[in-house]
Amino acid sequence: MGIQDIIEGKKEWRAHMARVKALPKDYQIVYKEIQKYLFKIGLVELTDGIGLLSGIVDFFEEGAALGKGVLEVTGSDVATFCDDLIKDSKTYYDIYQESVDQEVNKAMKKVIDKKK
Structure with missing residues (x-):
């Protein structure tokens, strides 16, 4: 990632946050x-830009334009709303679990091979 990418990323983030502040x-x-919530669970998509977050702002802008309250848009359980958004997305937790499983499987294979 070059300096130009960092500058563009910051510009994109500032524009995104200006949209949020207009809500x-x-x-x-x-x-x-x-x-x-999304940052805490370690959603991999969030490191690839602000696509998901931008989509949420789009959704919120539509709801606000229709005069709806935010909980009419998300439902009263915001955590469930988040979980539904990311149900097919990968988190760093998922990646770590896969890594641990692979290491355990490798170690167990060595143990079994030694016993033979």
């Missing part, structure tokens, strides 16, 4: 909680 206050609050 009604209730949408901003829920967006920030969703963002924290």
Whole structure:
């Protein structure tokens, strides 16, 4: 990643956050909680840009334009809303689990091979 990529990424992030700040206050609050949730679970997609987060802002902008409250858009259980968004996405936790399983399988194979 070159310096130009970093600069472009920062510009993109600032533009994204300006969109968030233009949302009604209730949408901003829920967006920030969703963002924290997604960062905490280690969603791999979030390191590839702001595609998912931008999609959430698009969705929120539509809801706000229709005059809906944010919980009318997400439902009252925001964590479930998040889980539904990412149900087929990979997290760093998933990658770590796979890595541990592979290492255990390698170690067990060596143990079995030694016994033969």
